[in-house]
Amino acid sequence: xxxxxxxxxxxxxxxxxxxxxxxxxxxxxxxxxxxxxxxxxxxxxxxxxxxxxxxxxxxxxxxxxxxxxxxxxxxxxxxxxxxxxxxxxxxxxxxxxxxxxxxxxxxxxxxxxxxxxxxxxxxxxxxxxxxxxxxxxxxxxxxxxxxxxxxxxxxxxxxxxxxxxxxxxxxxxxxxxxxxxxxxxxxxxxxxxxxxxxxxxxxxxxxxxxxxxxxxxxxxxxxxxxxxxxxxxxxxxxxxxxxxxxxxxxxxxxxxxxxxxxxxxxxxxxxxxxxxxxxxxxxxxxxxxxxxxxxxxxxxxxxxxxxxxxxxxxxxxxxxxxxxxxxx
Numbered sequence: 272x273x274x275x276x277x278x279x280x281x282x283x284x285x286x287x288x289x290x291x292x293x294x295x296x297x298x299x300x301x302x303x304x305x306x307x308x309x310x311x312x313x314x315x316x317x318x319x320x321x322x323x324x325x326x327x328x329x330x331x332x333x334x335x336x337x338x339x340x341x342x343x344x345x346x347x348x349x350x351x352x353x354x355x356x357x358x359x360x361x362x363x364x365x366x367x368x369x370x371x372x373x374x375x376x377x378x379x380x381x382x383x384x385x386x387x388x389x390x391x392x393x394x395x396x397x398x399x400x401x402x403x404x405x406x407x408x409x410x411x412x413x414x415x416x417x418x419x420x421x422x423x424x425x426x427x428x429x430x431x432x433x434x435x436x437x438x439x440x441x442x443x444x445x446x447x448x449x450x451x452x453x454x455x456x457x458x459x460x461x462x463x464x465x466x467x468x469x470x471x472x473x474x475x476x477x478x479x480x481x482x483x484x485x486x487x488x489x490x491x492x493x494x495x496x497x498x499x500x501x502x503x504x505x506x507x508x509x510x511x512x513x514x515x516x517x518x519x520x521x522x523x524x525x526x527x528x529x530x531x532x533x534x535x536x537x538x539x540x541x542x543x544x545x546x547x548x549x550x551x552x553x554x555x556x557x558x559x560x561x562x563x564x565x566x567x568x569x570x571x572x573x574x575x576x577x578x579x580x581x582x583x584x585x586x587x588x589x590x591x592x593x594x595x596x597x598x599x
Contacts, residue, residue: 302488304481306474314471321464322358328460330362341385343370348388349451353465354444354472364396371398383408444469490525526553559584 329346347363350356356363371393386404393400410416433443448465451457530546537543559581566573573581 299484301477301480302484304477306478306481311471311474311478314467314474318358318464318468318471321460321467324460325458325464326359326362329458330359330366340370340389341382344385344388344392347392350461351392352443352447353451353461354440354447355461355465355468358464358468367393367396367398371400441469441472555584 329350343366347366350359350363370389383405386408390400390402390404408415433446435443444465448462448469451465452462530550533549534543534546537545562581565571
């Protein structure tokens, strides 16, 4: 009896349904993005110089407790909203620790805006702040006093349009830059730093996306896997590959190569533990796509809760790359 090799076994022809995905909205927009490493290096240098000036002009005064309770909170909030708080994490923590330990508790009778702002910022940074501090602004029925609620819709229109906790940080920063520069009392150095930082981060994002797009074109998934979505994805034992259909072997090999390259870089940086979390995220994504494929195959219409649970794992990454750079 003749033996039949693994390669001679006829593989079943799989009729794959097409989901009629819309064309990739990115196209080749970023593949030819031109950037200069010298310009990026120069921008980094400018940012570092402005950071030191802001530390001297802003945080030295905050540490000294100058300009009053309300102004201190306003300044910290502005730094967050401008998207540059990550440059001053230690300084902000020190300022908030001082405010929480002394100033904030001594200003319970301050205006509602300052008390609310302080409550949010302190809670945002892990401090335990009781909601009882708002009782002084309520009437006997537990409602906020009418004198505080006049024309509320006009005061919170911006918050309703872009809720702070739901808005992407970079989108919020771009919008707030226009607001802050119109304020008479704005800090010119802080504003310049925020604009330069926004443009620099955006340039770095475009540079990275250009490199990823070129990689995507070289892999040629759009032609090799025409039944799938034309989407750039950055998503584990090679011995399992022979058990997979041809169309999956292409994807699996590319996925393994990517993780191997990333792992090599992480080992050099001493961050190899991150690969585990990246693989777990990729597994969760695969399970989500499998669930969607099963729904399609079985003609099942999931409930909203089921769809949202799976959809969150499948969602595309939202970026702010289409936003116009900030004029300096």
